[in-house]
Amino acid sequence: MSVFSSTAKTNSSNYQPGVDGLRAVAVMLVLLFHVGFSQVSGGFVGVDVFFVISGYLITGIIYNAASENRFSYMGFMGARIARLYPALIFTLIVTFIFCFLLYSPSDFTRVAKSGLYALASASNIYFSNSAGYFDTSQETNPLLHTWSLAVEQQFYLIWPILIVASVKFAKKITGLVIAVIAIISLIASQWAITNMQVEAYYLMPFRVFELGFGGVAFFISKKVKLSEKYKELMMFAGLLMIVITAFTYSSMTPFPGINAMLPVAGAVLCILSHDSKYCGFVINNRASVGVGLISYSVYLIHWPIIIFFKYWSFRDFSFFEKLSIIFSSLVAGYFMYILIENRFRKIKIYSPISSSSLFYLSIICVLSLYIYTIKDNGITWRINSNNLASSVKEPAFGGDGIEMGKMVALGDVKAKPEFVVMGDSYARQYSSTIDRIMRSEGRSAIGFFADGSYLSPDILFDSKGKLSVYGKKVALMAINYAKDHSLPIVYVQSWLNYRTNLVDENRNHFSLNNDNVYMEFHARNIEKMKKMAGTQFVIIGNHPTSGGEDSDGGLSCVNRPSYVYTPCANKLFNRDTGPRRDANNYLKSLMEKQNIQFIDPYIYLCKNGKCSSVSDDGNLIHSDAYHLSKTGASVAWKGIGPEIDRILKLNN
Secondary structure: OOOOOOOOOOOOOOOOHHHHHHHHHHHHHHHHHHHOOHHHOOOOHHHHHHHHHHHHHHHHHHHHHHHOOOOOHHHHHHHHHHHHHHHHHHHHHHHHHHHHHHOOHHHHHHHHHHHHHHHOOOHHHHHHHHOOOOOOHHHHOOOHHHHHHHHHHHHHHHHHHHHHHHHHHHHHHHHHHHHHHHHHHHHHHHHHHHHOHHHHHHOHHHOHHHHHHHHHHHHHHHHOOOOHHHHHHHHHHHHHHHHHHHHHOOOOOOOOHHHHHHHHHHHHHHHHOOOOOOOOHHHHOHHHHHHHHOHHHHHHHHHHHHHHHHHHHOOOOOHHHHHHHHHHHHHHHHHHHHHHHHHHOOOOOOOOOHHHHHHHHHHHHHHHHHHHHHHOOOOHHHOOOOOHHHHOOOOOEOOOOOOOOOEEEEEOOOOOEEEEEEEOHHHHOOHHHHHHHHHHOOOEEEEEEOOOOOOOOOOEEEEOOEEEOHHHHHHHHHHHHHHHHOOOEEEEOOOOOOOOOEEOOOOOEOOOOOHHHHHHHHHHHHHHHHHHHOOOEEEEOOOOOOOOOOOOHHHHHHOOOOOOOOOOHHHHEEEOOOHHHHHHHHHHHHHHHOOOEEEOOHHHHEEOOEEEOEOOOOOEOEOOOOOEEHHHHHHHHHHHHHHHHHHHHHOO
16 A cells, blocks of 8 residues: 555554654655755754654553553563664665775774664764764764664653653643653753753753653643634644744754754644644645655665765765755655565564564674674775775874974974964964974974864853863963064964854854854954964965865775775865855955965965865875875975965065
């Protein structure tokens, strides 16, 4: 039977097709967001709608069974595992196959580690711990989306205990108990946004309120009978709330916390009015219900499809490709639903019958494959000797061996320092080269470095909800040293990063809505520091990155297996255009107005409109996707160094 043929999909007389239709809204928002339709910048709220639906349905299942004294915790968990795990295991197997064919050893190893956590329903914990300054690889991890499944599974562990206990000791106020728990979680989530932002997003305690308010919706639906008029109003309002957040929220929106309540409340309203006659058609029509039925499989498979295509192509999707990915996800999800999810959802995981035996065998298979991948460092034998990587040395970060957070002497310590160089890791990446060249020439400089920080005397850094003064401390050290010794300052910063992390001393976030506004923000900060130091400033702009989003950059590209053709050369030779170069040009124009010299590394790292990730002698320019290796820093400094000397001599 086609999932689109009828809403009578289940034997249950309590089946609510509109709830499945609401799932369709949720999964389509997630799809539109993930493929890159910028208009749906808040499409991630589809996950929150899923949470509300799960809370609503699971609360009803547990409460009804507990009220009739027939609830079994083991039976409940067995049913949840049978419902969720077959499709998840299939996704893990498909992910392994494509990673085997496409991924470099280091990227494959990272995926394998996250896969084990996904199998243990703990990937949200893995990703919350993996989020860090140099750890950008998770953006292209095909299992990143499994964090939400882990949240649900962890919720299923504790929710039955709470509801059964409430039914036993305070049945009449079970709904109130759930509401109180949800409110406590909401308060905790709002607090965590400020104090532990990454954990607030990924960890279950800070998401319980979304599932909890779904549970509240169940108790409201039991006690309140709505007129058709109110149902229409509620459905319209609920859909509007979800859509508004999908189109107005973005990655800059503090989330979840109180901001999540708009899509959560919208989902609750839609659930309570799921059978409204007119507005309810949006979620009750056959297409919506059909997509809703396969939404779990679609959700599981869509992200690997997106990531594998992105990993293979290393370019932005065209409009046609975005639509093709959505269509492919729906088709793949349909067949996953028919062949895997629906076929195995009724297996008895505690019974040694053939279907459950196959289930356990598949788990053992996945465990073995992923553990082997980790043990063998990404199955290195896939990389043959003909790959370019065989002649490329492992790149070292250009700042290796240079300390942070303190004054560092670069070059000949006996020589008088000529300038102060300060900044984040984009400054430190040049430090080894400065040290080597100036030592050989009997010259010296002083360095002050703070990786992953914004250097400013009065702008603070919101690090995962925790206020950091590291950048302020290092900036003041550098400014005071330059002022006391009358030395010019060479300032290097990652000019496009940190936009959402910067706050004033009252913890108010700055409104930096686009790159030009952010460059103007930098210009004001530079002018302020220049006045404080009373000395000359030289600014070094963004350098070209390796072109990919994975954390190993060019090394990942050349270390890939050759089973499948991949346009990896596109990653090694990028055009010298794009947001980073545009930011350089605009910041340069702002610096000219302040009579501050600006040096653009693109001039020295790019030729004929292309920026190579491999040097003329076959070494990698980048140590990861974003930072220069010692080779790359040396190539760049051959031009930057003499230009600094020329600028400083002109002003003496």
